[in-house]
Amino acid sequence: MKKIYSIICAIFFCGSILAQSANPQITKKDYSTISKSINSVVSSSVTSAPATVIWSDDCSDINNWSLSNTSIPPLDWSIEMDPAAIPVSVLSPFASTTASNGYLFINSDATGGGDGDGTPVECTATTPMIDLSGWPYVQLTFSHNYRWWQDTRAVRVSGDGGNTWTQFDMTDANGYPNNQNTNNPQDEVINISSIAGDRDSVMVQFYYFDNDYWAWYWAVDDVAISEIPDNAMNITEPVQGGWWVNYLNTGGDGYDYSMKPLSQLTNNPYSFEAVLRNAGIAPQNSFLTAEVTDAGGSVLFNDVSNSLLLDVNYPQDTFAVNSTFSPTALGTYTVNMWGTGDSTSTPMVSLDMTVTENIYARDLNAPDGAWRVGRSCGGQVLGLKYDMYADETLYGLQVHINDQSIPNTPVFVVLYEDNPSGDPLYLTQSDDYYLTSADLGNWITIPFDGGYDLYSGTGYVAAIGGYANPVDTFLVSVSGESQGSCFIQDNGCDIGTGGFGYWYTTSETPMIRMSFDASVLDLNESALNRKINIHPNPTNGVLNIDLDIVSEEFVLIVSDILGKEIYTKIVDGSSFEKIDLSEFDKGIYLLEISNSDFKFSEKIVLE
The missing domain is CATH 2.60.40.10 (Immunoglobulins)
Structure with missing residues (x-):
């Protein structure tokens, strides 16, 4: 088991997955998923020797199972024939060996029942009795996948025809064993020799209960009982x-x-x-x-x-x-x-x-989902911890912007010192950066003015933040499962019961990297050194732009809130420009001034 330190840190900082409380790690519907890319890590569990199969069921015929439920309204396990029916895109299609000819499926997500509204989903699927006489050493195997949200999943085994049961928990309402998403598929191997070995009345049962939450689902396939081999x-x-x-x-x-x-x-x-x-x-x-x-x-x-x-x-x-x-x-x-x-x-x-040379990263560089940061309900903060093993100067953060974000959205990066006994300690943050159309689906680098010194032996949380907006305007991509210390601060969106400003852990790794490259300051410093001054702002239509740029060609672009360019002008060596936007609707626009050496952007308000 991982060290006690990490468990204590999780309890104080974000609420451990083991905590017996109502505070979840992450929320069910706040996470956006997209098609998953394959990374270089092979299956997390690889076994050396095949086993002799004694009994198996490929979950293609519901008549092979005895179904029971106490769901309101009634809802049982079913055989799903479409591997793409999995409601989480990073886990779809279901990749079990025989998914194409059916698999056991229960789907709380599809019922749409609210949390605690008296519409629980609770059901079992049970095999007939299986004769394992003469087989003293046996194991149960099956393939499955799920996404956790307050739901209980268990497999039960009986050696006496269902009079008594031994339960093996996969998840429960208090948390999940490691990550919110399983592998696809997750292959389980359970030694059931002490329960079922050499017994003639063995039964296997899959139990699901959403605990009256609007939870997710469970897909199960290729259930088998086999002899444990001598050498494996x-x-x-x-x-x-x-x-x-x-x-x-x-x-x-x-x-x-x-x-x-x-x-x-x-x-x-x-x-x-x-x-x-x-x-x-x-x-x-x-x-x-x-x-x-x-x-x-x-x-x-x-x-x-x-x-x-x-x-x-x-x-x-x-x-x-x-x-x-x-x-x-x-x-x-x-x-x-x-x-x-x-x-x-x-x-x-x-x-x-x-x-x-100078990039520090924890993500797998293959976006497989996204977290909403700038939202209608509030400006969240998303980050992850980096340990320092040598002194460094942090000049900026690299962040992968999900392509569902909206251009002209203001964002900022922020640095905290990790605090094992409480909330992270604020250190510094950048100026606001306004997203452009070119940023969507790509990496951006946002500098810290002048850089910030980091010290060996200290942990830091590198994060990005947003502001409350009328619509969800800003998402950060995630890539790979988290080993720990990946966080989101809830600033008004009630993603759990911790309240405003509460820090939760996430099971995905945000695509946020540290950059120790001093050249990331060049973009910002070049713009500042040119002393670009835009006035008046807000404006009734006419904008004056003072630029300390001599004999340099640059481009002026004005875009609306959806990223559509409404004004473009190429300027060749000028220190003053006047543009008239009075023909356009009142609202917020983004002005970009750039050439091959620098890029400057500023939000303008047309009244």
Whole structure:
């Protein structure tokens, strides 16, 4: 289990996923999803050996299941034939092996019932009795996916024809085990030998209860009971940042940084760790191997962990390779990891990691959703934590703007110091930046005036904020699941019960990066040095523009709130310009002044 520090931090800072309270981590309908891109990380659980299947059901025939519900109005599990019926686009279509010929499906999202309105969805789907006589060592496997929102999911197993049941919880109303979204599919393996081994009246039941919330759904497929093989291993949770073990040696939380500057690697080199599990009966003296290659395929690093005996009494542990990897050149590297036992081994899993000159990142650079920040109900703040392992000067933040954002929206970036015992501590923020049409679906860089000094041994929250707007005008993309310390501050939108200003954690990683590149200031400083003065503003139509620009061609563009250009003029070396907008409707517009060397924008109000 991850260190106590992170649990304490989550409780005080944002409300832990383990907290027995009504404060959720994130809200159900505040998150926008788009088509998911594939990243370089392979399946989080890879098993070495197939098992002998004793019983299976591909969930294509509802008559193979006994259904029961106490839903109001009545609602049962059903067989869904369309893999694309999953109501969350990042998890759709359902990618189970036989999804195309049907799968078990229950959908609270489609009922539209409000929270606590007396319309709960609660139902079970149960197999007939299964004879496992002569099979003492057995495991239950199934594929599923879900998105959590206050709903309970469990699989129950009975060895006596349904008189008694043992329940294995997937989620409950108090939180979810790791991330709000599962993998697609999430493949479960449960050792049920003590319950069902050598029994002749075994039953399996899938239980769903939305706890009277407008919750999400559960899709289940390819349910099987198989013999546990003599020799089998699996590997899960591979990391390169020291999340499980090495954080104790380097400080910080041990996140997997997808991009890491060379300066940060000196005191925090790559540390390779994974969870190995003996999935068979025979004991296995087990160890982890890690091998790093460069872009050309050359092996730069190879080492192993200490060996540990895994058996039926102690089947699983976290393994850390004995040495760390400190590259000296910029570029992208791939680490391959696998587990080895006495009589078996796991398949290989791979992670990519990029060494940069001055960019620090946690996202996977593949947008798979977005958070609304500038909203009608309030201006939210979205951010994530970065640990410092060397002193730096932060010159700006890179942010990926979702393409559903509206041009001319004002945004700002803000820096906090992480505070494990309370809310983050405000340090500084940028001037407002007005989004342009070209920013949508792209990265932008917003500078901190003059830069801000960061210190080794301190954690910082890099964030972006917005303002209340009549419509949702501003979204930030997310990419990849969060290892922790990804936050959203609720400033008036009531996304939970914490109240105004409350900080919640999110299960997705915002695409917000730190930049230690001083050149990001050039854009801002160039504009300031030219002393651009726009007056009067607000105006009744005529704008005077004073520019200290000599013998330089530049472009004046005025756009409306939807990003449509209503005025364009190319100017060749002028220190004063007058434009007349009196023919246009009253409202808010964006004036952009730019050439190949600089770009300046300012909101103007036409009265």
